[in-house]
Amino acid sequence: MRLLNERAAVAALFLFVGHTAAALDRAALQKLATGDNDQKMEAIATLVAEGDPQAAAVLAKFAEGEVEIDGKRHEVVVNNRLRGTVGDALAAFKLLSPESAARLEAAKVLAEGADASFFPLVETALKAEKDPDVRALLEVVAAGMEMKSADRDTRLAAIRRLGESSSPNSRTLLSAAAASDPDADNRIAAQKSLLAVQGRLAWGERAGLLFAGISLGSVLLLAALGLAITYGLMGVINMAHGELIMIGAYTTYVVQGFFRSTNYFDWYLLAAIPASFVVAGGVGMILERVVIRWLYGRPLETLLATWGISLMLMQAVRTVFGAANVQVENPAFMSGGIQAFAGVVLPWSRISIIAFAALVLFFMYLLLTKTRLGLFIRGVTQNREMASCVGVPTGRVDMWAFGLGSGIAGLAGCALSQLGNVGPDLGQGYIVDSFMVVVFGGVGQLAGTVYAALALGFANKFLESVSGAVIAKIAVLVFIIVFIQRRPQGLFALKGRALES
Numbered sequence: 196m197r198l199l200n201e202r203a204a205v206a207a208l209f210l211f212v213g214h215t216a217a218a219l220d221r222a223a224l225q226k227l228a229t230g231d232n233d234q235k236m237e238a239i240a241t242l243v244a245e246g247d248p249q250a251a252a253v254l255a256k257f258a259e260g261e262v263e264i265d266g267k268r269h270e271v272v273v274n275n276r277l278r279g280t281v282g283d284a285l286a287a288f289k290l291l292s293p294e295s296a297a298r299l300e301a302a303k304v305l306a307e308g309a310d311a312s313f314f315p316l317v318e319t320a321l322k323a324e325k326d327p328d329v330r331a332l333l334e335v336v337a338a339g340m341e342m343k344s345a346d347r348d349t350r351l352a353a354i355r356r357l358g359e360s361s362s363p364n365s366r367t368l369l370s371a372a373a374a375s376d377p378d379a380d381n382r383i384a385a386q387k388s389l390l391a392v393q394g395r396l397a398w399g400e401r402a403g404l405l406f407a408g409i410s411l412g413s414v415l416l417l418a419a420l421g422l423a424i425t426y427g428l429m430g431v432i433n434m435a436h437g438e439l440i441m442i443g444a445y446t447t448y449v450v451q452g453f454f455r456s457t458n459y460f461d462w463y464l465l466a467a468i469p470a471s472f473v474v475a476g477g478v479g480m481i482l483e484r485v486v487i488r489w490l491y492g493r494p495l496e497t498l499l500a501t502w503g504i505s506l507m508l509m510q511a512v513r514t515v516f517g518a519a520n521v522q523v524e525n526p527a528f529m530s531g532g533i534q535a536f537a538g539v540v541l542p543w544s545r546i547s548i549i550a551f552a553a554l555v556l557f558f559m560y561l562l563l564t565k566t567r568l569g570l571f572i573r574g575v576t577q578n579r580e581m582a583s584c585v586g587v588p589t590g591r592v593d594m595w596a597f598g599l600g601s602g603i604a605g606l607a608g609c610a611l612s613q614l615g616n617v618g619p620d621l622g623q624g625y626i627v628d629s630f631m632v633v634v635f636g637g638v639g640q641l642a643g644t645v646y647a648a649l650a651l652g653f654a655n656k657f658l659e660s661v662s663g664a665v666i667a668k669i670a671v672l673v674f675i676i677v678f679i680q681r682r683p684q685g686l687f688a689l690k691g692r693a694l695e696s
Contacts (some may be wrong), residue, residue: 197329199423199646203388215514218621219249219250219253220238220241220242221264222238222241222254222311223237223242224238224264225240225261225264226238227239227253227257227262228244228262228269228271229269231459232274232276232277233340234410235277236276236277237273238282238585239254239277239280239281239284240282240313240384241315242254243284243313243315250288250428251284251285254281254284254285254326255281255285257271257273257281258273258277258281258285259273260272260273260277271521275486278301278585279457281379282304283304283305283313284313285417286300286301286304286305287301287305287317287320288301288316288318289301290302290316290317290324290333291319291320292303295326295328295329295519298320298324298326298329298334299326299329301560302329302332302333302336303332304360305336306332306336306339306364307364307665308479310386312336313340314340314341316525317333317336317337317340318337318451318582320333320426321333321334323338328534330370331360331362332362334356334360335357335360335364335365336352337369338353338354338355338356338360338363338365338368339357339368340358340691341353342354342357342368342372342648343377346383347378347593350372350376350378350381351378351380351381351384353386353480354369354372354381354384354385355379356386357369357389357665358387358389358391358392359386359391360382360392360571361395361396362390362392363396365388365392366389366393367391367397369385369389369392370389370390372385372387373386373389377624380568380634384391395632398537400539401481402539403539404656404657404660406539407656407658408649408651408652408653408655408657409474409649409653410545410549410651410652411651411652411655411656412562412649412650412651412653413548413549413551413552413553413647413648414548414552414607414611414614415547415603415625415628415629415651415652416556416629416632416644416645416648416649417551417552417555417603417606417607417610417611418440418604418607418611418625418629418632419628419629419632419633419644419647420556420559420600420603420607420644420649421436421439421440421599421600421602421603421605421606421607421635422436422600422605422629422630422633423633423644424597424599424600424601424605425573425596425597425600425601425628425634426478426633426638426665427573427633427638427640427641427644428573428576428596429576429593429596429597429600430491430494431487431491431497431501431597432494432497432498432501432504433487433600434496434498434501434502434504435482435502435503435504435505435508435623435627436499436501436604436622436626436629437505437623437625437626438479438504438505438509438602438622439475439479439535439601439604439605439606439608439618439622439623440475440506440509440605440607440611440622440625441509441512441608441617441619441621441622442471442474442475442478442508442604442605442608442619443471443474443511443514443606443609443612444471444476444608444609444611444612445473445516445521445608445609446467446470446474446475446521446605446608447467447470447496447523447608447609447612447617448470448472448516448521448523448605448612449473449529449536450463450466450467451463451467451523451524453466454466460526461526461527461528462526463526463528467609468606468609469604471603471605471609472602472603472605472606472609473605474605475602475605475608476598476599476602476605477598477605478508478599478601479597479600479601479602479604480594480595480597480598482504482597482601483593483594483598484502484594486501486504487500487501487597488498488590488594491593492674494547502685505622509619509620509693510619512619513619516619518617518618519618520620521616521618522616522617523612523616523617524615525544525613528543529543529544529547529613530543530544531543531545532545535677540567544613544614545614547680548610548614551606551610552610553608555603556645559603559641563640563641563655568592568595568599571587571588571592572592572595572596572599574587575587575589575592575593575596593609594658595625597669604688607620608622609623611625628685631647631671631672631675632644632647632648633647633677634675634679634685635647635651635678635679635685635686636685636686636687637684637685637686637687638684638685640685640686640687642687643685643687646686646687647685647686651671654667654670654671654674655667655668655671656671658671683694
């Protein structure tokens, strides 16, 4: 597949050059057609050194098992070694492409370890390169090729240039030089350059780990915010919370389908966000009115009832959408990412979700502290009987509060749909984490939920980098169990009349 893509790119390159090239080296063509493998490798290097776009077309045909000389076609046998070399050769020709994206992709291919015989073409491309990202990578490629030179001083100069790089490929090349360069001084220089590169890469890895922790923390925060209301403020053990997240994700999928046939597909999230909130919130209010309002103060019955509701919701989704996962596509503005450091790419989808989580948290804070509904919710939470005595409609407040928590769960589902496929079991992966966040932060404490989500996000990612995902999950769970035994109220304890209710 890679060779087919490169062949198309080479064809485009040939059109760009737009001139009739001089005749190719006949001896090299003859070696391609009839020589042994070593002679064919030599012929490939010769054709690449010519830098002629016609040579790229010949090599593309050679990779398919055919060489044409004077109008006569010769069938040839091409092994994996030759195919790999031809792939690198075609990538080297793409360095002459007018498109910077094509040149960057070609440089990435060559950075994996191209033959030193391609150096003349790489050097030519490097002299003409204006894009700083492509140029930086090409310098690494050129230095890597020079390190294969028989001349000691050439290798030493390449080692020192690689020491100024921040590319992971430089670390690989310098590690090899530090272990196998025939000159002792070069090995010492390679070790020094390797330490310098490793120091710069370590900062990039730390930044990547920090971003991963914030990203996971924002996902956990979105998943737990709704539960912070239904469980933290209302005391309802809602085992169907994960399925409300799932409903938000499927609502996003349905809205995407409506926008697919329009010219405004990239804007479908503007409709999916309120739709997921309204649909999940509506389902939550129906559940509260039909089932949950009869079970307040009976935690065991509430747990069993909501667990049964979760099974019903999953089966309903399987009936309507099927058991297989469905795909929700990212809008164009959420594709790709920012390369903040060498080897560290910050995806736009993750950045968008971090910003979205902060926005949801801000509006939730405003609603709970600056609106009449928020005042009623806090009043009913702290002292239900007194709130009822002063005219607060407690039953209606319960319905709206549960609907708010369910709607926020729907927003979490909308966000999670941008990170992976959506399936009936989507919510099952977040229900335990959501309860851990709420309990760890302190039941009824919004600030505690935020701190707990970020803390668990960082802990998970740090432990994953050390011991793997499974061990990290177990370690975090054990820590939560021990922590709750020592401090049952969580990170932040409720104060005042809330403790008495």
